[in-house]
Amino acid sequence: MKKYININDVDNLDLIVQEALAIKKAPFSNNKLGTNKVLGMLFFNPSLRTRLSTQKAAINLGMDVMVINFKSDSWTLEFADGTIMNAGKSEHIKEAAQVISQYCDIIAIRAFALLESKEQDYAEEVLSGFEKYASVPIVNMESATAHPLQGLTDTITIKEYSKNPKPKVVLTWAPHLKPLPHAVSNSFINYASEVDCDFVLSCPEGYELDAALDRSITIMHNQEKAFEDADFVYAKSWASNIDYGKLTETDKDWQVTAKKMGLTNNGKFMHCLPVRRNVVVEDEVLDSEHSIVIQQANNRTYAAQVVLKRILENLES
Amino acid sequence: MKKYININDVDNLDLIVQEALAIKKAPFSNNKLGTNKVLGMLFFNPSLRTRLSTQKAAINLGMDVMVINFKSDSWTLEFADGTIMNAGKSEHIKEAAQVISQYCDIIAIRAFALLESKEQDYAEEVLSGFEKYASVPIVNMESATAHPLQGLTDTITIKEYSKNPKPKVVLTWAPHLKPLPHAVSNSFINYASEVDCDFVLSCPEGYELDAALDRSITIMHNQEKAFEDADFVYAKSWASNIDYGKLTETDKDWQVTAKKMGLTNNGKFMHCLPVRRNVVVEDEVLDSEHSIVIQQANNRTYAAQVVLKRILENLES
Amino acid sequence: MKKYININDVDNLDLIVQEALAIKKAPFSNNKLGTNKVLGMLFFNPSLRTRLSTQKAAINLGMDVMVINFKSDSWTLEFADGTIMNAGKSEHIKEAAQVISQYCDIIAIRAFALLESKEQDYAEEVLSGFEKYASVPIVNMESATAHPLQGLTDTITIKEYSKNPKPKVVLTWAPHLKPLPHAVSNSFINYASEVDCDFVLSCPEGYELDAALDRSITIMHNQEKAFEDADFVYAKSWASNIDYGKLTETDKDWQVTAKKMGLTNNGKFMHCLPVRRNVVVEDEVLDSEHSIVIQQANNRTYAAQVVLKRILENLES
Numbered sequence: 001m002k003k004y005i006n007i008n009d010v011d012n013l014d015l016i017v018q019e020a021l022a023i024k025k026a027p028f029s030n031n032k033l034g035t036n037k038v039l040g041m042l043f044f045n046p047s048l049r050t051r052l053s054t055q056k057a058a059i060n061l062g063m064d065v066m067v068i069n070f071k072s073d074s075w076t077l078e079f080a081d082g083t084i085m086n087a088g089k090s091e092h093i094k095e096a097a098q099v100i101s102q103y104c105d106i107i108a109i110r111a112f113a114l115l116e117s118k119e120q121d122y123a124e125e126v127l128s129g130f131e132k133y134a135s136v137p138i139v140n141m142e143s144a145t146a147h148p149l150q151g152l153t154d155t156i157t158i159k160e161y162s163k164n165p166k167p168k169v170v171l172t173w174a175p176h177l178k179p180l181p182h183a184v185s186n187s188f189i190n191y192a193s194e195v196d197c198d199f200v201l202s203c204p205e206g207y208e209l210d211a212a213l214d215r216s217i218t219i220m221h222n223q224e225k226a227f228e229d230a231d232f233v234y235a236k237s238w239a240s241n242i243d244y245g246k247l248t249e250t251d252k253d254w255q256v257t258a259k260k261m262g263l264t265n266n267g268k269f270m271h272c273l274p275v276r277r278n279v280v281v282e283d284e285v286l287d288s289e290h291s292i293v294i295q296q297a298n299n300r301t302y303a304a305q306v307v308l309k310r311i312l313e314n315l316e317s
Numbered sequence: 318m319k320k321y322i323n324i325n326d327v328d329n330l331d332l333i334v335q336e337a338l339a340i341k342k343a344p345f346s347n348n349k350l351g352t353n354k355v356l357g358m359l360f361f362n363p364s365l366r367t368r369l370s371t372q373k374a375a376i377n378l379g380m381d382v383m384v385i386n387f388k389s390d391s392w393t394l395e396f397a398d399g400t401i402m403n404a405g406k407s408e409h410i411k412e413a414a415q416v417i418s419q420y421c422d423i424i425a426i427r428a429f430a431l432l433e434s435k436e437q438d439y440a441e442e443v444l445s446g447f448e449k450y451a452s453v454p455i456v457n458m459e460s461a462t463a464h465p466l467q468g469l470t471d472t473i474t475i476k477e478y479s480k481n482p483k484p485k486v487v488l489t490w491a492p493h494l495k496p497l498p499h500a501v502s503n504s505f506i507n508y509a510s511e512v513d514c515d516f517v518l519s520c521p522e523g524y525e526l527d528a529a530l531d532r533s534i535t536i537m538h539n540q541e542k543a544f545e546d547a548d549f550v551y552a553k554s555w556a557s558n559i560d561y562g563k564l565t566e567t568d569k570d571w572q573v574t575a576k577k578m579g580l581t582n583n584g585k586f587m588h589c590l591p592v593r594r595n596v597v598v599e600d601e602v603l604d605s606e607h608s609i610v611i612q613q614a615n616n617r618t619y620a621a622q623v624v625l626k627r628i629l630e631n632l633e634s
Numbered sequence: 635m636k637k638y639i640n641i642n643d644v645d646n647l648d649l650i651v652q653e654a655l656a657i658k659k660a661p662f663s664n665n666k667l668g669t670n671k672v673l674g675m676l677f678f679n680p681s682l683r684t685r686l687s688t689q690k691a692a693i694n695l696g697m698d699v700m701v702i703n704f705k706s707d708s709w710t711l712e713f714a715d716g717t718i719m720n721a722g723k724s725e726h727i728k729e730a731a732q733v734i735s736q737y738c739d740i741i742a743i744r745a746f747a748l749l750e751s752k753e754q755d756y757a758e759e760v761l762s763g764f765e766k767y768a769s770v771p772i773v774n775m776e777s778a779t780a781h782p783l784q785g786l787t788d789t790i791t792i793k794e795y796s797k798n799p800k801p802k803v804v805l806t807w808a809p810h811l812k813p814l815p816h817a818v819s820n821s822f823i824n825y826a827s828e829v830d831c832d833f834v835l836s837c838p839e840g841y842e843l844d845a846a847l848d849r850s851i852t853i854m855h856n857q858e859k860a861f862e863d864a865d866f867v868y869a870k871s872w873a874s875n876i877d878y879g880k881l882t883e884t885d886k887d888w889q890v891t892a893k894k895m896g897l898t899n900n901g902k903f904m905h906c907l908p909v910r911r912n913v914v915v916e917d918e919v920l921d922s923e924h925s926i927v928i929q930q931a932n933n934r935t936y937a938a939q940v941v942l943k944r945i946l947e948n949l950e951s
Binding site for chain 2: 670672674698700702706707708709712716717718719720721724725726728729730732733734736737738
Binding site: 028031043046047048049051052053055056059060069071072177273274275276277278279283286287293294297298301 | 353355357381383385389390391392395399400401402403404407408409411412413415416417419420421
């Protein structure tokens with residue numbers, strides 16, 4: 001693996017999921033692979049799970065880790081070409097990416113969507129900037145439109161918990177107080193729909209995600225109908241795709257409730273976390289045995305570890 | 318040791334102090350104990366000594382360390398049960414604590430008192446939240462009402478510097494520009510009063526701490542009288558206990574001066590640091606040979622190290 | 635080496651440059667030297683290259699690293715003697731420096747110029763405070779008036795890229811939107827002028843740096859004249875030295891352009907980074923084969939590593 005930007009960087013999803021599950025059983029078995037190798041973790045946005053699980057994965061592989069929180073620790077970056085840099089931005093991505101590449105063997109980056117324009121977010125300015133100018137492999141720790149470490153985690157979790165050879169997997173939009181990026185949902189669609197499953201996207205009109213449209217995913221605007229016989233219900237809020245970046249849907253009835261979970265096939269509840277309790281989903285669901293959000297978060301370590309392992313192996317060869 | 322929340326987690330104070338002093342002589346002698354073990358350090362408040370000494374202790378034991386500064390690096394946490402989370406807080410302690418437990422083998426937490434209500438502070442919302450939901454041992458790096466790593470440090474320091482088999486130990490209130498938490502003083506009382514000593518609390522009326530009242534500590538409102546023949550004078554400011562969280566006493570005469578130290582039995586001056594020079598204590602005292610504040614701060618490493626060591630040993634067994 | 639504060643701490647520049655270049659060829663050859671040694675990195679200001687390269691250097695030597703960003707993670711420090719500390723500052727440098735010395739084997743510090751008064755900046759309050767009270771070696775990661783890790787880096791880079799036994803080296807002032815410290819330029823002068831070279835400082839009147847005046851460096855106010863036949867052009871902006879701390883010169887014609895670089899002897903372009911593109915220097919220069927700013931930044935690691943190596947060797951003996 002030469003980089004880990006999105007689903008396109010995974011050549012065989014089944015194999016990588018199997019390898020992640022093997023790593024989970026013996027997390028320290030490759031702890032010499034990262035000797036004298038440094039992971040640079042660059043945060044343009046807050047992070048809890050991604051920060052800790054990716055760092056843990058690197059440690060498990062014997063890597064050293066250096067963390068930069070760009071907003072507080074370093075300089076603001078300019079991404080546009082040809083700019084006269086006489087305003088707030090101190091350093092150009094051209095220099096930053098090339099320079100950091102000389103201190104780190106792998107660079108992992110978190111840079112959220114701005115939700116100001118679809119074109120801008122899908123251009124993936126920050127991630128693409130690093131990809132273009134860095135001379136070492138890049139790992140996406142959630143970009144404007146994709147969160148492939150989460151997507152891989154989710155697939156690992158479905159494989160681990162599925163009792164059905166072809167489970168029904170429902171991604172449902174959920175209410176929120178503010179508009180959120182499409183990254184997690186896009187990646188969930190891109191990854192989970194590659195598994196042998198019946199995949200359904202349930203969302204209000206105008207919230208049909210590009211990833212779902214691209215993959216011709218079944219879309220249902222009736223959430224209860226979508227939940228019927230589901231083996232997995234994955235809840236997530238995201239901003240409108242038509243009135244891009246806005247939160248036009250305010251109907252609280254999209255909340256995932258225990259009653260709705262009763263329509264499923266003893267379905268497991270999933271969420272990438274952090275989750276707004278009693279906004280996105282009822283306490284009763286999260287605190288039930290059907291919720292696997294904690295186990296799902298645990299798999300973040302092994303998703304990151306299999307990705308770093310494959311990149312390290314590629315560096316060596 | 319299964320956790321380190323307060324004095325109740327120490328079954329034999331003498332033994333742990335002796336062990337800490339032994340570690341101080343050979344700090345790297347257990348540097349394999351922490352192999353493949355991660356300490357997660359969570360800061361909800363600033364920290365210098367605690368941050369560095371606890372990290373150093375973990376390093377000495379061969380652990381890896383991951384640090385999160387919650388205010389800048391991560392999400393704000395909700396601690397109340399049953400809340401509809403449609404305001405500023407993004408993640409519930411239920412998820413956060415369970416998730417972090419999967420990435421770390423021990424979680425250390427700093428979360429200061431808010432000083433808004435006694436009931437609230439003594440409920441120890443943050444620390445108790447983590448204790449309740451985490452699945453790994455918790456270490457208190459100063460909570461709303463206790464600072465047991467400091468309390469242990471102070472006891473180690475008294476043991477190390479005492480020439481008297483039963484020293485007179487005075488904890489004195491001192492002036493400050495703002496109201497401060499009770500945590501350090503409570504823990505000093507709880508720890509030091511367990512040592513064979515004459516323990517005296519000297520403070521203005523209304524500042525008698527709960528820990529002192531619970532332990533029937535001798536309380537003197539006349540500071541000079543309290544200082545007579547003292548072997549150790551520990552200075553600290555804290556907010557009123559009656560008019561909880563307020564700083565009602567503004568008399569600068571409570572400052573520890575060289576003149577007052579002259580009343581002691583060549584008494585050693587102690588303070589947890591940071592200390593406001595010429596507010597809490599005169600330069601002349603801090604810069605004299607009687608001050609052991611620097612040596613005291615050094616013992617923070619060995620207090621943290623003996624605690625982490627015992628927790629690691631318990632993990633293994 | 636007992637400390638690394640400025641050029642005076644280097645007894646033989648040629649030898650240390652040679653050693654750095656040897657380290658560059660085998661960066662892990664001394665990876666046991668730092669066993670059980672901790673580098674404490676204290677940042678009072680933002681940092682990208684210095685942060686990562688110094689940390690990388692420490693890792694290459696097998697050290698552990700602890701980082702504190704003073705503004706966000708810790709307490710504000712008081713540096714003045716005898717102050718009554720009843721205002722915003724919580725801790726005195728006397729305690730902070732002594733305490734940190736007990737947790738770290740080497741302390742590295744970044745503390746920029748305030749540019750409020752020349753006397754104040756040249757007093758180097760923060761760095762001198764640590765130097766005075768710390769009991770372990772101090773490394774300067776850019777202070778108010780010197781950036782000796784950068785100066786050493788620059789010399790290494792000139793040695794590495796010079797085809798001429800006695801190259802012409804030009805340090806040129808460049809335009810900027812705000813006044814900047816003298817630290818980088820002072821250190822470049824102090825280091826590079828020690829190499830066998832023709833050194834020329836090119837700057838507007840009033841911008842003649844103290845380091846240049848002290849060393850009787852050739853000063854030219856005509857930039858184009860200065861560039862003639864140069865082997866290296868080092869661009870940097872800095873505040874006036876006469877009207878100290880102000881940016882009185884706003885002439886954009888001081889920008890380094892491809893046309894001006896055409897006057898040189900196929901000169902290499904250098905800059906410490908971050909650089910404001912099309913303000914300090916044209917894109918065309920930075921993106922040309924004549925620019926070695928990225929290679930220069932790479933040498934930051936080896937400059938830091940040779941310094942840390944020598945200090946560690948001195949600790950051992």
